[in-house]
Amino acid sequence: MFQHYWKIAFRNQAKNKLFSIINLFGLAIGLAVAVLILNYVSFEYSFDGMHSKRDRIYRVESQFYEGDVLTDDWATSSFGYGSAIQNEMTGVEDYVRIGVHNMEQVVSYQEKRSRETGIAYTGPSFFSVFDFQLLEGDVASQLERPNTVVITRDVAHRFFKDENPIGKILTFASGSSFQGYEVTGVVExxxxxxxxxxxxxxxxxxxxxxMREYWYIHEAYTYVELSPGKNPADLEAAFPQMAEKYKTGDALKNKKWGVSLVPLSDIRLNPQKQYERETKGNQRALVTLVIIAIVILLTAWINYVNLTTARSMERAKDVGVRKVSGAFRLQLIRQYMTESWIVNLLAILLAAILVLALRPLFNQLIGESVGLFILKEPRFWISTILMLLLGIVASGFYPAFVMTRVKPAVILKGNYFNSGSAGTTRQILVVFQFAASLFLICGTFIVYKQVRFMQEQDLGVDINQTIVLKYPVSRDELGQKVAMFADNLKQENNIQSATVAGSVPGMEVAYFASNRLQGDETQHRLFEMLTVDDHFVETFDFELAAGRSFQRGFGNDQQNILLNEAALASFGFVKPDEAIGQRVMLEGEAEPAEIIGVVKNWHQRGLSNAHTPIIFLMNGRIGWIGPRFIAVKTAGKDYDAILSLLEQRWNSYFPESSFDYFFLDQFFDQQYKTDRRFGRIVSVFTGLAFFISMLGLWALATFTASKKVKEVGVRKVLGAQVGHVVFLFSKEIVTLLLIAIVIAVPISVFAMKSWLLNYAFRTEISWWVYLLGGALTLGIAMLTIAWQSWKAATRNPVEALRYE
Incomplete structure (x- = not known):
C-alpha cells in the first residue's frame, strides 16, 4: 500500500516539475535560513553554560540610589564587595574578584614587545568557581603568590613558541610602572x-x-557562588545596610549603595552598562532574527499550500474517480501526506547542503565566527524532527483536507476550481505573506534611516584628520617626555595640533568622581572626569557656551575646571553664565576648583547614548586620573608620511614602548558597527522572505493563467481589450496587497517605535517609508505576474479556444 503511495507521489511531483522545484527550493531555503539563524541564536543563549555551578554563580553589579530613585547602575563593583559579602552574609560558598582597572599594558619578553589587552587581576578561587581548563601548572597553587601570571595557550605560543613558558618572566608596563611577573600556568x-x-x-x-579591599574604586567584577537554594534577593536586600559600615569616605555618602545579583547565564544578553568592558549581545536583535526565521519558514510552507491547492483542478478528477470507486477519505489524506513527506524530506536534505555552503557568508554577515554549534545540542535534533513533522502536517494536511471534503459530483462536473472552498484560505495566506514582507521591508528602511541619522548628525566635535596614539610607557620622566613629544610635533608643517588627554570622542570617559559645590554639604553627584591639556578644546574644536578654555600661562589653570552643559543641572545651574566663577569640591581633594568655562554638549559616544555630565580638569590635577592618549590633528592627508614621522619621533622618545595608533573618525564610526550589521541582517533576510513570496506568487500566477486560457479567449472574442485582461489577473493581487498594508502598517509603527526607544537620539518614522514600502511591494508583485498576464492577454483567442 505504502509503495503505491510513494509511486503516485513521485509521479505527481514529476508531472509538474516547475512547481515541484519551486516548492522544493523554497522550502530548502527557508529551512536552511532557519537553521543558520537558530544556530546563531542558540550560540548566543549558550553563553557561560560550560560551568558546572553556573546556576549558583551571580555577578555583583553596583547600584546607587537617591531615596528610591536609581541614579547609577554599573556592571562592576568595588574591590571590597566580595570579601565583605562572604564574611558578613550567609549562603555564600565562595567568591572571586576580577580587577579590570588596567586591562591594556605593554607586555615584553626579551626582544618581543607589544601592547596587550585582556589583562585582569584575580585570585586562586578563579579556578574553583569557574571550570576553565588549566593546561600547565598546578591548579591548586595558581595565583596565590604575588607577581605571578597565568596566560592563555595562544599567548604562550606567541611569546615563547615551543619553549616551556613555566617559570619565564613577562614584563608588564603601564605609564612609568614596570613589573615582572612569573608565568606559573597556561590556561586553555x-x-x-x-x-x-x-x-x-x-x-x-x-x-x-x-587597593585590594578598597570600596571607592568600582573597577572589579565580583562573582559569588551561592549555596544551593539560597535566594539572591536576600543578599540584595541586606547589602545597603551592610554597606553603611564601609562607607567611611565622603564620596557618595548621601546615596544608598545597593547591588544587583545577575545570574551568570543572563550577563551576555543584558543591556550594556557603564563600566562594562566586554561586548554584549543584543536580545532584541535575536528575537527579531527568530521572527524573521519563522516568517521565512512559514512563507515557504504557505507557497507549498497555495500551489498544492491551486493545482487541485488537475487532480480533482483523479480524486473524484477514486472517491466514486470507493476510496476512503483517510486513504486520500495518506496520499497527500506522503507527497508532503517526500517534499519536506528532500527539502531538509537540500537545506543541509545549503547550510554548509552558506555558513561562511552567514558568519560574515553577523560578524561572528560561529561553527555548527547546535549539532552538539540534543535540542537541535529534537527540534529538527519536530520541524519536519510540523512542515509535513502544516503543508500537507490542509490540501488533503480541502481536496477530500469536496463531493465527487462537484469534482466530476468540473466546477471545483471555481468554488471558493480553497480560494478564501489561499487569499488569507497570500495576505499574510504580503503583510509579513511589508513589515520587514518597512522595518529595514527605518533601521537604515536611524543608522544614517546617527552617522550624519552633527557631533559637536571635530574628529576628522585625527590620529590617536595610545599612551606610551617609559621608566624615566614620562610626563615630561610626553609633553615635549606633543609640543615638538606642533612644529611640523603637516601637523596642525596635538593634545594629551584621558579620553577621546567615541569612548566612555570611564573615570567617575563624586563632586559637590563648595558649601553644599548635602548634594554629591557623580561626574565623568576627563583629564586634558590646554590644547584639547582647540584640537577638537569644542564650542564654549560661557567662559574660557584652559590657557597655558594664564593664572593657575591647574586648579580650574570646565563643565559640559549636561553637568549644569547636576549642580543646580540653569544658565551657563551662572556656573562661571563657582567653586567645586572634587572627590578626595582638599582645595576647591573654580569653574572657568562651560562647553556645549557634544556626542562623546554614539547617539544611542544620552549626554552625560563631564568635568574637564588639567592633566596631573588628580593622581588616579591620568592621560591615556595623544591626539594628533593633521594639516594634510599624506597619512603614510605622517605616520612614518610619528613613529620615528615615537621611537626616539619612547624606545621601551610599542607604537600603537588609530584614526579617530574610523574609531568613532565603529560604534555604529552593530547597528549597521543589524540592518544588513534584516535586509538580507527580508530580501529572502520577499523572494520566496514572489516565487510562490509567480508560480501561482503561471498556474492560474494556464487554467484561464478558455475564459480569456471568450472575453477577447467578445471584445475585451488587453488592459481588461491584465486587470483581470491583477485585481485580486492588488486587493490582497491593500488588505496586507492595512494590517502591516499599524503593527510596524508600534514595533519600530519601540525599537527606536533604544536610542537617546533617534529619527522620526516618516509616512513615506510605508508609502515607498507599499509601492515597492506592489510594483514587484505586479512585475511578477505581468509576464503571465501579458501572455494570456495577447494570445490569439482562436488558439485559446482550440486549446480547450
Whole structure:
C-alpha cells in the first residue's frame, strides 16, 4: 500500500516539475535560513553554560540610589564587595574578584614587545568557581603568590613558541610602572561563548595593599557562588545596610549603595552598562532574527499550500474517480501526506547542503565566527524532527483536507476550481505573506534611516584628520617626555595640533568622581572626569557656551575646571553664565576648583547614548586620573608620511614602548558597527522572505493563467481589450496587497517605535517609508505576474479556444 503511495507521489511531483522545484527550493531555503539563524541564536543563549555551578554563580553589579530613585547602575563593583559579602552574609560558598582597572599594558619578553589587552587581576578561587581548563601548572597553587601570571595557550605560543613558558618572566608596563611577573600556568583559550575572556590573569595579591579591599574604586567584577537554594534577593536586600559600615569616605555618602545579583547565564544578553568592558549581545536583535526565521519558514510552507491547492483542478478528477470507486477519505489524506513527506524530506536534505555552503557568508554577515554549534545540542535534533513533522502536517494536511471534503459530483462536473472552498484560505495566506514582507521591508528602511541619522548628525566635535596614539610607557620622566613629544610635533608643517588627554570622542570617559559645590554639604553627584591639556578644546574644536578654555600661562589653570552643559543641572545651574566663577569640591581633594568655562554638549559616544555630565580638569590635577592618549590633528592627508614621522619621533622618545595608533573618525564610526550589521541582517533576510513570496506568487500566477486560457479567449472574442485582461489577473493581487498594508502598517509603527526607544537620539518614522514600502511591494508583485498576464492577454483567442 505504502509503495503505491510513494509511486503516485513521485509521479505527481514529476508531472509538474516547475512547481515541484519551486516548492522544493523554497522550502530548502527557508529551512536552511532557519537553521543558520537558530544556530546563531542558540550560540548566543549558550553563553557561560560550560560551568558546572553556573546556576549558583551571580555577578555583583553596583547600584546607587537617591531615596528610591536609581541614579547609577554599573556592571562592576568595588574591590571590597566580595570579601565583605562572604564574611558578613550567609549562603555564600565562595567568591572571586576580577580587577579590570588596567586591562591594556605593554607586555615584553626579551626582544618581543607589544601592547596587550585582556589583562585582569584575580585570585586562586578563579579556578574553583569557574571550570576553565588549566593546561600547565598546578591548579591548586595558581595565583596565590604575588607577581605571578597565568596566560592563555595562544599567548604562550606567541611569546615563547615551543619553549616551556613555566617559570619565564613577562614584563608588564603601564605609564612609568614596570613589573615582572612569573608565568606559573597556561590556561586553555577561553571559549568563544564565554563572557569571561582574558589573555593574562595576574595574581590579585600583586595589587597594592590599599587597593585590594578598597570600596571607592568600582573597577572589579565580583562573582559569588551561592549555596544551593539560597535566594539572591536576600543578599540584595541586606547589602545597603551592610554597606553603611564601609562607607567611611565622603564620596557618595548621601546615596544608598545597593547591588544587583545577575545570574551568570543572563550577563551576555543584558543591556550594556557603564563600566562594562566586554561586548554584549543584543536580545532584541535575536528575537527579531527568530521572527524573521519563522516568517521565512512559514512563507515557504504557505507557497507549498497555495500551489498544492491551486493545482487541485488537475487532480480533482483523479480524486473524484477514486472517491466514486470507493476510496476512503483517510486513504486520500495518506496520499497527500506522503507527497508532503517526500517534499519536506528532500527539502531538509537540500537545506543541509545549503547550510554548509552558506555558513561562511552567514558568519560574515553577523560578524561572528560561529561553527555548527547546535549539532552538539540534543535540542537541535529534537527540534529538527519536530520541524519536519510540523512542515509535513502544516503543508500537507490542509490540501488533503480541502481536496477530500469536496463531493465527487462537484469534482466530476468540473466546477471545483471555481468554488471558493480553497480560494478564501489561499487569499488569507497570500495576505499574510504580503503583510509579513511589508513589515520587514518597512522595518529595514527605518533601521537604515536611524543608522544614517546617527552617522550624519552633527557631533559637536571635530574628529576628522585625527590620529590617536595610545599612551606610551617609559621608566624615566614620562610626563615630561610626553609633553615635549606633543609640543615638538606642533612644529611640523603637516601637523596642525596635538593634545594629551584621558579620553577621546567615541569612548566612555570611564573615570567617575563624586563632586559637590563648595558649601553644599548635602548634594554629591557623580561626574565623568576627563583629564586634558590646554590644547584639547582647540584640537577638537569644542564650542564654549560661557567662559574660557584652559590657557597655558594664564593664572593657575591647574586648579580650574570646565563643565559640559549636561553637568549644569547636576549642580543646580540653569544658565551657563551662572556656573562661571563657582567653586567645586572634587572627590578626595582638599582645595576647591573654580569653574572657568562651560562647553556645549557634544556626542562623546554614539547617539544611542544620552549626554552625560563631564568635568574637564588639567592633566596631573588628580593622581588616579591620568592621560591615556595623544591626539594628533593633521594639516594634510599624506597619512603614510605622517605616520612614518610619528613613529620615528615615537621611537626616539619612547624606545621601551610599542607604537600603537588609530584614526579617530574610523574609531568613532565603529560604534555604529552593530547597528549597521543589524540592518544588513534584516535586509538580507527580508530580501529572502520577499523572494520566496514572489516565487510562490509567480508560480501561482503561471498556474492560474494556464487554467484561464478558455475564459480569456471568450472575453477577447467578445471584445475585451488587453488592459481588461491584465486587470483581470491583477485585481485580486492588488486587493490582497491593500488588505496586507492595512494590517502591516499599524503593527510596524508600534514595533519600530519601540525599537527606536533604544536610542537617546533617534529619527522620526516618516509616512513615506510605508508609502515607498507599499509601492515597492506592489510594483514587484505586479512585475511578477505581468509576464503571465501579458501572455494570456495577447494570445490569439482562436488558439485559446482550440486549446480547450
Amino acid at each position: 583559550n577561553f571559549p568563544q561563548n564565554s563572557h569571561i575572556r582574558y589573555n593574562y590573569l595576574i595574581s590579585y595579591t600583586s595589587l597594592p595593599d590599599w
